[in-house]
Amino acid sequence: MSFMLILVINCGSSSVKLALFHHDDPNPVATGMVDCIGTDSISGSYRIGHEPSKEIHCPANGDHAEALDAALTGLRSEPALNNLTVTAVGHRIVHGGQKFSAPVLVDAETLAAIRELAPLAPVHAVPNALGIEAAIRLFPEVPQVAVFDTAFHQTIEPQVYRYAIPEELYRKHRIRRYGFHGTSHAYVAGEAARRLNLELNNCRLLSAHLGNGCSATAILNGESVDTSMGLTPLEGLVMGTRSGNVDPNLHNYLAKEAGLKLEEITDLLNRKSGLTGLSGISNDFRVLTQKFNEGNQAAQLAIEVFCFRLARELAGLTVALKGMPDALIFTGGIGENSPLVRAKTITHLAAFGFQLDPDKNETAGSNSMGIVSSPHGPTAIVVPTNEEFAIARATIALGLP
Ligand code: AMP
DSSP: OOEEEEEEEEEOSSOEEEEEEOTTOSSOSEEEEEESTTSTTOEEEEEETTSOOEEEOOOTTOOHHHHHHHHHHHHHTSGGGTTEEEEEEEEEESOOTTTOSSOEEOOHHHHHHHHHTGGGSTTTHHHHHHHHHHHHHHOTTSOEEEEETTGGGGGOOHHHHOOSSOHHHHHHHOOSOOOOOHHHHHHHHHHHHHHTTOOGGGOEEEEEEESSSEEEEEEETTEEEEESOOSSTTSSSOOSSOOOSOOTTHHHHHHHHHOOOHHHHHHHHHHSOHHHHHHSSOSOHHHHHHHHHTTOHHHHHHHHHHHHHHHHHHHHHHHHHTSOOSEEEEEHHHHHHOHHHHHHHHHHTGGGTOOBOHHHHHHOBTTBOEEOBOTTSSEEEEOOOOHHHHHHHHHHHHHOO
């Protein structure tokens, strides 16, 4: 028997994550990851379903194509997958600029456009393009689909996406708010509407994607109308190691007062700030929660700032909904697994009528949907995200004959 599978690829600068899906099944048949690509510490592993993971034998200093090839060789060595036939490939692409408002079939023009967006996504655009090129080499006959993190937010209006800076900068350098995590926000909005018997195209939703990166989105009648991230994924909420919003004069101040260079400030705001910076402990929410419970004041402050800023952002996003939200969605590693964050955020939003159900909140999550609010106010619900499956679905919609 041969398996017709959708391969989903997420290429970072030095890593490749992949997942294989049977057509309509949200549970991946297999997942894999290769890290430290291009170095002699390159290593990887894969898993079939929930079985224990196995090592991928990667060639030292291998590039993205060799990493992908090694991962697929590993998967094909499994008796359950040795007739594996990849039917279509879906790619997670971080930045689609103003050009892409939906997934597209990849051709030479798409690939050139993704590369051309590199100034807007310096860390991601080049590896994203490398991933596509590698997959084309490995599967030349198979349709390849690009799914953009920014695409869902292309519905937001100029009053929401323009910065109050000279117009020329928008025209010449495309400086505007784009928003990210669009695949996740769109997916959980659809799932929540289904679960809550809401018509997606006739409801008001707030979605909080809280993982290592965090963003919140207002979704009106199924469309993104405002979101917390901007030109880059640094804007908005407090994140694992990213600061989120700071005073735009901070660069100037740090350069003058602390003698920091531009790259050092960029590094500080992206890699040393957020929960890591506030706590001085970790960006791992499990560690911070433990420290919080032990009474560690730095961990407590980090979590308080995280939740307050989230609630403030959600309150602001409500303006774009033009009415009270029907539901608030929590998703991502923290949103799905931290009753503490949900409780604090919902409590901050009491003015909007939200009320926590403490018992339901404690037991919600763990890979299933669950309401965490009392019935006396708007609904707050945990919805596990599944970006890879959302990409597989988009790939099927476009890529299959
Ligand atoms: P993601 O980027 O969506 O994988 O989310 C990663 C974040 O989720 C990290 O901060 C993890 O510490 C956090 N996380 C994962 N599991 C849990 C958990 N059980 N409780 C609290 N935080 C968690």
